[in-house]
Amino acid sequence: MIGFSAWIFTVTLGFYTICSLQWYSYRVERALFHCAKPKWHLYFALAPFALFVLVLALLPKLSLIIAIAYAGLIVYWQFKMATKLVMTDRTTRYFLLLAFVSILCLFGGGKKWYLLAPAIIIAVVLSVYISAFIEKKLGKKYIQKAKEKLGAMPNLKIVLITASYGKTSIKNYLKTLLDESYKTYASPRSVNTLMGLAADINDNLADNTQIYIAEAGARAKGDIAEITKFLNPHCVIIGQIGDAHIEYFKSIDAVRATKLEALQSARLEHIVAHSSTGLSDDEKCVIYDKNVKNVKASLDALSFELKIGKDNFGFEIPKLLGEFNAANVAAAALMASYLGLNATQIDARSKHIKNAEHRLNRMDNGGKIIIDDGFNGNFEGMSASYKLCATYNGSKVLVTPGIIEGQKGINTKLAKVADGIFETVIITSALNAAELKSELKHAKVVELKHKSELVAALAEHTKAGDLVLFSNDAPQHI
Numbered sequence: 001m002i003g004f005s006a007w008i009f010t011v012t013l014g015f016y017t018i019c020s021l022q023w024y025s026y027r028v029e030r031a032l033f034h035c036a037k038p039k040w041h042l043y044f045a046l047a048p049f050a051l052f053v054l055v056l057a058l059l060p061k062l063s064l065i066i067a068i069a070y071a072g073l074i075v076y077w078q079f080k081m082a083t084k085l086v087m088t089d090r091t092t093r094y095f096l097l098l099a100f101v102s103i104l105c106l107f108g109g110g111k112k113w114y115l116l117a118p119a120i121i122i123a124v125v126l127s128v129y130i131s132a133f134i135e136k137k138l139g140k141k142y143i144q145k146a147k148e149k150l151g152a153m154p155n156l157k158i159v160l161i162t163a164s165y166g167k168t169s170i171k172n173y174l175k176t177l178l179d180e181s182y183k184t185y186a187s188p189r190s191v192n193t194l195m196g197l198a199a200d201i202n203d204n205l206a207d208n209t210q211i212y213i214a215e216a217g218a219r220a221k222g223d224i225a226e227i228t229k230f231l232n233p234h235c236v237i238i239g240q241i242g243d244a245h246i247e248y249f250k251s252i253d254a255v256r257a258t259k260l261e262a263l264q265s266a267r268l269e270h271i272v273a274h275s276s277t278g279l280s281d282d283e284k285c286v287i288y289d290k291n292v293k294n295v296k297a298s299l300d301a302l303s304f305e306l307k308i309g310k311d312n313f314g315f316e317i318p319k320l321l322g323e324f325n326a327a328n329v330a331a332a333a334l335m336a337s338y339l340g341l342n343a344t345q346i347d348a349r350s351k352h353i354k355n356a357e358h359r360l361n362r363m364d365n366g367g368k369i370i371i372d373d374g375f376n377g378n379f380e381g382m383s384a385s386y387k388l389c390a391t392y393n394g395s396k397v398l399v400t401p402g403i404i405e406g407q408k409g410i411n412t413k414l415a416k417v418a419d420g421i422f423e424t425v426i427i428t429s430a431l432n433a434a435e436l437k438s439e440l441k442h443a444k445v446v447e448l449k450h451k452s453e454l455v456a457a458l459a460e461h462t463k464a465g466d467l468v469l470f471s472n473d474a475p476q477h478i
Contacts, residue, residue, distance in 0.1 A: 001061075001063070001064060002056065002060050002063055002116070003106055003107070003116075004064065005056075005063035005064040005066070005067040006056070006063070006067070006106050006116050006119070006120060007102055007103065007106055008064075008067040008068065008070075008071060009048075009049075009052050009066075009067040009070055009071075009120060010098075010102040010105075010106065010120045010123050010124060011095075011098060011099065011102060012067070012070050012071045012074050013045060013048075013049065013070075013120065013124055014094075014095070014098040014102070014123075014124050014127060015074055015085070015095075016044050016045055016074055017045070017124055017128060018085065018091055018094050018095075018128075019078070019084075019085040020035070020040075020041075021128070022085060022086065022091070023083065025193070025219065026090075026132065026135075027219070028128065030219070044073070044074065044077060048070045048073070049120070049121075051066060052066050052067065052070065052120075053113060053116075053117045056113035056116060056117070057113040057114075060113070082451065090131075090135055093131065093134065093135075094127065094128075094131045097127050097130055097131055097134075098123070098124070098127040101123050101126050101127045101130070102120075102123040102124075102127070104123075105119040105120075105122050105123040105126070106119050106120070106123065139195050139198075142195065142198045142199060142202060143194065143195075143198045143230060145198075145202055146197075146198040146199075146201040146202050146230075147230065149201055149202065149205065150201065150231070152207075153207065153209070155210065156209060156210065156211070156212055157210065157211045157212070157234050157235070157339070158211075158212050158214065158231050158232070158233040158234055158235070159174065159211065159212070159213045159214070159233060159234070159235040159236070159237065159335065159339075160214050160216055160227070160228065160231055160233035160235070160236050160237070160262055160265070161174075161213065161214070161215050161216065161236075161237040161239070162215070162216040162217070162218070162224055162236075162237075162238055162239070162259050162262050163237075163238060163239025163240055163241070163259065163274070164239070164240055164241050164242040164243070164255060164259070164378065165239070165240065165242060165376075165377070165378040165380070165381060166239045166240060166324070166327075166328050166381070167192070167215050167216075167217070167237075167239055168189075168190055168215060168356050168359075168375075169325065169328045169355075169356045169359060170237055170239055170328050170331050170332050171186050171187070171213050171215050172186065172356050173328060173329050173331075173332035173353050174186075174213055174237075174331075174332035174335055174336060175213055176332075176349060176350075176352055176353050176354075177332055177333065177336040177341060177345075177346055177349045177350065177353075178211055178213075178336055178339065178341070179349075180345075180349060181340065181341060181345070182210040182211045182339075183206070183208055183209050183210045183211070184209070184210065184211045184212075184213065185204070185205055185206065185209045185211075185212050185213070186212075186213040186214075186215075187200050187213070187214045187215050188200065188204070189357075190215070190217070190375075191215065192214075192215040192216055192217035193217060193223075193227075194223075194226050194227050194230060197214055197216075197227065197230070197231070198230070211339065214227075214231055214233070216228070216262065218258050218259070220249075220258075221249075221254065221257070221258050222258075222261070223258065223261075224258055224259060224261035224262050225261035225264055227262075228261055228262050228263075228264050228265050229264070231265075232265050232266055232267055233262070233265050233267075233268065234265075234267055234268065234269045234270070235268075235269060235270045235271075235272075235335060235338065235339070236262045236263060236265065236268060236270075236271050236272075236273075237271075237272045237273070237331050237332075237335055238259050238260065238262055238263075238271070238272075238273045238274060238277050238279070239274050239328070239331060240274045240276050240289075240327070240380070241255055241256045241259055241274065241276040241277055242255070242276070242378055242379075242380060243255070243378075243379075243406055243407050243410070256276070256277065256278065259277065260277065260279075268284075269284070270284060270285075270335070270338045271284055271285040271286070272285075272286055272288050272331050272334045272335045272338075273285055273286070273287055273288065274287070274288065274289050274327070274331070275287050275289050275290055286334050288327065288330045288331045288334050289327045289330065291306055291307040291308075291330060291334070292304055292305070292306055292326050292327055292330045293305050295323050295326040297321065297322060297323040297325075297326075297384075297388055298388075298391060299321065299362065299369070299388065299391060299392060300318070300319070301316055301317060301318045301319065301320065302316070302317050302320040302321065302322065302323070302325055302326060302329075303315060303316040303317070304326040304329075304330075306329075306330050306333060306334075308333065308334065308337050308343050308346070309337070311343070313343050313346075313347060315329065315333075315347060315350055317329065317350050317351060317353050318351065319354065319355075319362065320353055320354065320355060321355055321360040321362060321371070321385075321388060322355070322359075322360045322381070322384055322385060322388060323384050323387070323388065324380060324381055324384045325355070325360075329350060329353060333346050333350065356375070357375070358372050358373070358374040358375035358376075358473070359372075359373060359375050359376055360372075360373050360376070360385060360388075361373075366464060367464030367465060368462060368463075368464060368465070368466050368467070368468055369392070369466075369467040369468070370468050370470070371385070371389070371467065371468070371469045371470065372470050373385050373469060373470060373471050373472070374470050374471075374472065374473035375472075375473070376471065376472060377403060377404055377405070377472045378403065378406070379403060379406065379410055379413065379414055382400075382403065382414060382471050382472060383414060383417040385469060385471060386398070386417050386418050386421050386422075386469070386471070387417070387421070389421060389422070389467055389469050390421045392467045394465045394466060394467060395423050395424075395463075395465065395466045395467070396421060396422045396423060396424075396466065396467045396468075396469070397422060397423065397424045397425075397426065397458075397461060397462050397466055397467070397468045397469070398418055398421075398422040398424070398425045398426065398443075398469050398471060399426045399428060399454070399458075399468065399469065399470045399471065400418075400425070400426075400427065400428065400436075400469075400470075400471040400472055401427065401428045401429030401431060401432060401472055401473065402414060402415075402427070402429070402431070402432030402433075402435065402436050402472070403432065403472065404429075404431065404432075404472065409435070411432040411435035411436050412435045412436075412438060412439050414436070415435065415436045415437075415438070415439035415440050416439045418440065418443070419439055419440050419441055419442050419443055420442055420443075422443050422469075423443060423444065424443060424444045424445075424446065424461050424462075425440055425443045425444070425445050425446070426446045426447075426448065426454070426457055426458075426461065427445065427446070427447045427448065428448050428451055428454060428473075430447075430449075433447055444461075446461055
C-alpha cells in the first residue's frame with residue numbers, strides 16, 4: 001500500500017515537472033530559476049512533497065489518500081490552465097520512462113519513509129535527465145537526416161532571419177514577395193529552434209523548393225551559431241537588436257553578439273541588416289532601416305519611401321498597420337531585390353502583405369475596432385502600436401500583461417506611453433501590475449486576478465465605438 005501510494009505521488013510529481021519543463025523549452029535552469037510563478041513550485045511540488053513525507057513518517061495508512069488528493073489537485077490545476085501539457089512523442093517517452101524508473105527506485109526504498117522520500121526525488125530527477133539524454137541522441141539523428149535532405153537539394157537557396165523582434169513578420173513578408181517568382185517555403189509560425197527547424201525540414205520541405213526561409217531564435221550564446229552551422233545559409237537578414245530575453249543574455253552586447261553568429265555561414269553571399277547590429281553598408285551588406293523615410297501609419301494603411309539601389313520608391317500597403325512595419329517590409333524588399341525581383345514586382349506584391357497573425361490584426365466587430373497585437377512583446381513595437389491607436393478619435397481600451405521579458409523598469413516606461421492615450425487599461429497578469437499601475441495616472445485601471453475574467457471585463461468596460469487593443473499576451477503559467 002505504502003509503495004503504491006509513493007508510486008502515484010511520484011508519477012504525479014513527474015507530471016508537474018515535465019509540464020514546467022515543456023513551458024520553458026525543456027531547460028531545467030529556466031524552469032527552476034526563470035519561472036514567472038515560482039510560488040507554483042511551492043504549491044504544486046515542495047509543499048505536497050513535504051506533506052506526503054510527513055504522512056509517510058507519522059500516519060502511513062493515510063498515504064494513499066494524500067497521494068490521490070495530490071493527483072486530484074494536479075488534474076484540477078491542469079483543467080483550469082489554458083496552456084496545458086501537450087502530449088508529444090517526447091512526453092510519451094518520458095512518462096514510460098518515469099513509470100519504469102519510479103518502480104525501480106521505490107522498490108529499493110522498501111517501506112521506510114526515510115528511504116522512500118529520497119527515492120521519489122531520485123526517480124523524478126533521474127527520469128528527467130535520462131529523458132534529456134535520449135532526446136539528445138534522437139535529435140542528432142533527426143538533424144543528420146535533415147542535413148542529408150538539404151544536401152540533396154543543391155539548387156536550394158536558404159535565407160536565415162534572426163532578430164530580437166520582428167523576425168516572424170519579416171519572414172512572412174519576404175515569402176509574400178517571392179511566392180509568385182519562386183517555389184518558396186518558410187518555417188511555420190514561430191518555429192525557430194534547431195530541433196524545430198530540423199523536424200520541419202524532414203516533414204514539410206518539398207524537394208522542388210527553390211528558396212527556403214528559416215527563422216532563428218536564441219536563448220543562449222551559441223544558439224544561432226548552431227542553427228547557422230546546420231543550415232549554412234546563402235543569405236541572412238539580421239533585424240533590430242533589442243532587450244527581448246535580456247534576462248538570459250544580461251546585456252545588449254551579448255544579444256548582438258549572439259545574433260551576429262548568423263554571419264558564420266561558409267557560403268554567405270548577402271546580408272540585410274538593421275543599424276543596431278553595428279554592421280556597415282558594403283558590397284555584401286545593406287543596412288535596411290537607413291533606406292526608409294517618410295513613414296506614415298494609420299489604422300487603414302502604411303506608406304513609406306524605400307531606397308533600392310540608387311533609386312527611391314514609394315510604397316503604400318493597405319491594411320498593414322504599425323509604423324515599425326515599414327522597416328520590416330524594407331528588410332524583406334531589399335532581400336527580394338537581391339534574389340532577383342525588380343522594384344515594380346516588389347511594389348505590386350507588397351499590396352498583398354498582411355500583418356502576421358496576432359500582430360496588429362484589425363477586426364471590426366459589434367461596432368468596435370478590435371486590434372489583435374498579442375504576439376508583440378517588445379517596447380518599440382508596443383509603444384508604436386499605442387501611438388497608432390492615439391490617432392483614433394473615439395474611446396480607447398488597452399488589454400495587456402505588459403512586457404514579459406525585458407529590463408527592469410521597462411513596464412514603467414511603457415505605462416508612461418499608454419497613459420493619456422487609453423481611457424481604460426485592463427491588466428491581465430500580476431507579473432507587471434505594480435509597475436504598470438504606478439504610471440497609469442489618468443486611465444481607469446482594471447486588474448484581473450485570472451484571465452478567465454477577461455470576457456466579463458470587456459463586456460463591462462467597452463462599448464460600441466470603442467477601439468480595443470490587445471497588446472502582448474502572457475501564457476497562464478506566466
